[in-house]
Amino acid sequence: MHRTTPSDDQTEVIRRHLVERHGQTEVDPARDVSCPGHPAGDALVVFFPERPGTSPSFVCARCEGRIFPAGPPSYGHPLRAAHLVRTSPVVAALGCGLDHDQRLALIGAYERGLLGTELLALTARAQALRTRKSDRPVVEERRQTCQRYLIDEVSRGASVDDALWTLVLHAADDPVRYGQFVGGTYRPLSRDAYRGYWRALAAHVRTTAIERSRALRQAAERCGPQATPRALRDAR
Numbered sequence: 001m002h003r004t005t006p007s008d009d010q011t012e013v014i015r016r017h018l019v020e021r022h023g024q025t026e027v028d029p030a031r032d033v034s035c036p037g038h039p040a041g042d043a044l045v046v047f048f049p050e051r052p053g054t055s056p057s058f059v060c061a062r063c064e065g066r067i068f069p070a071g072p073p074s075y076g077h078p079l080r081a082a083h084l085v086r087t088s089p090v091v092a093a094l095g096c097g098l099d100h101d102q103r104l105a106l107i108g109a110y111e112r113g114l115l116g117t118e119l120l121a122l123t124a125r126a127q128a129l130r131t132r133k134s135d136r137p138v139v140e141e142r143r144q145t146c147q148r149y150l151i152d153e154v155s156r157g158a159s160v161d162d163a164l165w166t167l168v169l170h171a172a173d174d175p176v177r178y179g180q181f182v183g184g185t186y187r188p189l190s191r192d193a194y195r196g197y198w199r200a201l202a203a204h205v206r207t208t209a210i211e212r213s214r215a216l217r218q219a220a221e222r223c224g225p226q227a228t229p230r231a232l233r234d235a236r
C-alpha cells in the first residue's frame with residue numbers, strides 16, 4: 001500500500017488505457033507515467049498511489065481530467081481495514097467482539113461485496129429452520145392461495161402494488177375470513193412476504209397478468225367510468 005510507483009498490474013492497466021483509447025503503440029512507464037518521487041515532465045498520465053481510504057487511480061492528459069481506477073485496492077490490508085473501522089460505523093459495529101484475524105476476514109468480505117449475500121443466505125437458512133416440518137404443507141397451501149389471489153386481482157385490472165395491499169388489508173380487516181381464505185392458522189404476512197410470493201411465480205405468468213391488467217385499464221380509460229364489463233371486454 002505504501003509504494004508510490006505503479007505495480008506491474010497497475011502499469012498494465014495504464015498501458016491498456018493508452019493503447020486502446022489513444023492508439024499509442026509503445027508505452028514507456030518512465031516517460032509516460034508521472035508519480036510521486038518520479039515526476040516525468042511530459043508524461044500523459046499522472047499516477048495516484050493507493051491510500052488507506054482510496055483506490056489506486058490515474059488521470060490522463062488526453063482524457064480531460066477524468067480519473068480512472070488503476071486496478072482494485074488492497075482488500076483486507078490491515079491499514080485499509082483500520083481506516084474502514086475508523087470511518088464506517090457499520091464496519092465498526094459488525095467487527096465488535098471479533099479478534100483481529102476475524103475482523104480482517106469480515107472486512108475483506110464486506111469490501112468484496114460478499115457480506116450482503118452471506119447475510120441473506122444465513123437469513124434464508126434461519127427462516128427454513130423456523131418453518132417446522134409439520135407446517136410445510138400449510139405454508140405451501142398459503143403460498144399457492146395467495147399467488148392465485150394475486151394473479152386474479154392483477155388480471156382483473158389491479159396493479160401489483162394494489163393487489164399486495166389488498167392482501168395486507170384483508171388480513172387486518174377480517175382475520176377470520178382471511179384465515180379461512182389462506183388456510184391453516186391465521187397468520188398475516190408482511191407486504192414484502194406477499195411480494196415474495198408474487199415474485200416466485202413464473203415470469204410469463206406475471207407478465208400475462210400484468211398485460212391483461214394494463215389492457216383492462218386502458219380500455220376503462222377509453223370507455224369512461226360508466227363502462228360495463230362487457231363494453232370493457234369488447235374494447236380490448
Ligand SMILES: [Zn+2]
Nearest residue numbers: 021060062063
Ligand atoms: Zn486517456
